[in-house]
Amino acid sequence: MHVPDGFIDAQTSFAAGVVAAGGIGVSLRRVGQATLESRAAMTGLVAAFVFAAQMLNFPVVSGTSGHLIGGVLAAVLVGPWLATLAMSTVLGVQALVFADGGISALGINIVNMALVPCLGGYALFVLLRAVLPRSRTGVLAATAVTAWASVVAASIAFTLEYAIGGTGSVPIGQVFGAMVGVHGIIGVGEAVITTLTVGAVLATRPDLVVGAADLPAEVLHPHDPMDVSA
Numbered sequence: 001m002h003v004p005d006g007f008i009d010a011q012t013s014f015a016a017g018v019v020a021a022g023g024i025g026v027s028l029r030r031v032g033q034a035t036l037e038s039r040a041a042m043t044g045l046v047a048a049f050v051f052a053a054q055m056l057n058f059p060v061v062s063g064t065s066g067h068l069i070g071g072v073l074a075a076v077l078v079g080p081w082l083a084t085l086a087m088s089t090v091l092g093v094q095a096l097v098f099a100d101g102g103i104s105a106l107g108i109n110i111v112n113m114a115l116v117p118c119l120g121g122y123a124l125f126v127l128l129r130a131v132l133p134r135s136r137t138g139v140l141a142a143t144a145v146t147a148w149a150s151v152v153a154a155s156i157a158f159t160l161e162y163a164i165g166g167t168g169s170v171p172i173g174q175v176f177g178a179m180v181g182v183h184g185i186i187g188v189g190e191a192v193i194t195t196l197t198v199g200a201v202l203a204t205r206p207d208l209v210v211g212a213a214d215l216p217a218e219v220l221h222p223h224d225p226m227d228v229s230a
Contacts, residue, residue, distance in 0.1 A: 001155075002100050002101035003102060006102070008105060008161050008166060009166075012165025026081075027080075027084040069190060071114060075117070075119075077211070112158055125211060139198070139215070140195050151184075152183055155182075156176075156179075
């Protein structure tokens with residue numbers, strides 16, 4: 001999913017950079033100092049986890065591999081604004097230090113892998129939460145669907161960018177079919193990893209999951225009839 005230098009022309013890359021900068025700026029304003037201080041440690045842990053997880057590829061089809069994007073995971077755990085900042089930081093370090101994704105394409109990668117999953121993905125998560133049961137299962141179901149959809153949405157965003165300023169000669173229809181088809185499969189892996197991770201945090205520290213902050217403790221930790229300590 002990381003776009004290299006030269007794959008999209010300079011004008012489109014610059015425009016994406018402006019959009020990315022705007023998204024980061026809005027996120028900084030929406031976070032606020034109090035939220036940043038209270039969730040700084042968790043945000044750092046999420047960023048470190050996503051950074052490490054993106055290094056691990058899993059096979060898909062025909063020699064193609066995929067890796068976790070992590071935007072929805074970050075958004076469900078720390079909220080969309082902090083998640084956007086965390087993901088942008090991860091992508092910036094990857095581009096500048098590890099040459100994973102082009103420097104001129106950093107704006108494109110932030111749009112596709114930070115703004116689309118963290119902001120757009122979290123909006124879908126909220127919509128799903130509104131119609132699904134207010135329970136741990138409802139949170140995990142919304143997480144799974146949103147994680148899958150975020151990967152497909154990111155692939156569609158790239159296809160649009162390629163249609164506007166792609167420097168290759170591959171027809172746009174072929175690019176769309178390949179990107180969306182492969183990432184539809186990659187999204188399944190994203191959904192599994194994201195849901196298992198969120199589920200593990202819910203089981204141990206539900207207070208750390210922003211996406212489940214509206215649920216009472218008894219819903220996340222129902223009373224165990226075998227527990228006689230109370």
